[in-house]
Amino acid sequence: MPASRRRATLATVAASAGVSVATVSKVLNGRSDVAPSTRSLVQSLLEQHDYVAPPQRRGEAAAAGTIEVEFDADLNAYSTEIVQGAVRAGAELDVAIVVSIRTNAGRTGVWARDLVAAGRRALIAVTGELTAGQLAALSRARLPLVVIDPLNLPQTQVTSVGSTNFAGGLAATQHLLALGHRRIAYLGGPATAACNQARLHGYRAAMEAAGAPIPPGHVRTGRFLYQDGVAGGAALLDLPEAPTAIFAGCDEIALGVLEATRARGLRVPEDLSIVGFDDTQLAQTASPPLTTVRQPLREMGGVAVRTALRLAAGERVDSHHVELATELVVRGSTTGTPARA
Known part of the structure; x- marks a missing residue:
């Protein structure tokens, strides 16, 4: 193994600092009988050498x-x-x-x-x-x-x-399609997040299988946060042809959509159906209780x-x-x- 890749030892750090191995050991153990300047130097060199204690030194x-x-x-x-x-x-x-x-x-x-x-x-x-x-x-x-x-x-x-995010996204969208919805929007988390991509792919697969087109603007991504649900839900509901149902990428987003719906004088589920993802306590205590995909x-x-x-x-x-x-x-x-x- 090349020297540059070898695991650093106490002796390596001590030699670099010009102190004894005992002094380096005291710094590692948080002892107070080390001069501040020496302590700072040793700590800097421990980080520089990427020192990690061997298993026998990791304590009780x-x-x-x-x-x-x-x-x-x-x-x-x-x-x-x-x-x-x-x-x-x-x-x-x-x-x-x-x-x-x-x-x-x-x-x-x-x-x-x-x-x-x-x-x-x-x-x-x-x-x-x-x-x-x-x-x-x-x-x-x-x-x-x-x-x-x-x-x-x-x-x-x-x-x-x-979890089976694709299957969850597929099931959520198929549920809305079975209820008669065709203008179904997806409001998810970060576009690059693997879990968000899988849920979105499940949504798209269900829509395509049902022959339901996805209008421009009906897929939005952001963060897995309540405030993103409020903002994203408002943007979807303000579209010329607003969705009749929204599949949210998590329960927090779904609750944000719920608030955006109420702010516009609309009712859930009479005017808008909402499905979340996760099945946290938030979903169970929401008003109305949230239809969601249970992630274990x-x-x-x-x-x-x-x-x-x-x-x-x-x-x-x-x-x-x-x-x-x-x-x-x-x-x-x-x-x-x-x-x-």
Whole structure:
């Protein structure tokens, strides 16, 4: 192995800093008896050398075992479901689950090294996008990674857990078509997100099979956020030939569409049918309760934990990408074509 690719050691860092190995060890362990200037120099060199402690130095935390579940944004109804599934699986398998929000994505070496130093056995990343540098840092740290609902198409070297998004999009649109709707719009998340693309493809496949044309402007993308549902829903409802039904890419977007509908004096489902995606608590408590595609979020969290532990134990997994089945849940937000159609 070339010297530039060898794993850095305490001796390597100590030699670069001109200090003893004991001093570097003190910095790693957070000891206070190190001069601030020396501490700063050593920390800088640890990052420069991308130092990761070997397994025998990772402390008692590694023996107990913890898994980091990391999100790229504040928790919401979607992420809470995943956390509950992960925590339940952790309790069954006697492993602690630590939940965090990624804030230091730009410092890949420090990020990966800190995870290892904290005794993490594996990392579960939920949505978001991991850069090539972050993937490389995790690989050098030998920290197993599982991605839930990846925004980008899964890479062969990255293990991921998702759901049958295409089938879900197909079922949602077929439900609206069966009710007699033909002017059905799709309002989704980021255009480049793999899950959004799959749901959109399911929608298009159902419309094409039914011979239902998709008018210009009836497909919109944005973010998986409530405010995007409000704005996108308003834009769709203000079209000269507004849709009679909207398939939303997630429950939060669907609730935003619901608000945009009410702001225009229209009723759901009498004037507009709405279908969401996820089946979070938001869908069940909405008024009216939301017809949606159930994505098994808790099960996805549990599968991710069990898969991460298998990777941490050096076991092989049957597939680098696992998809769990979705299911259409019909509630009160959909009905037949309104008279105004």
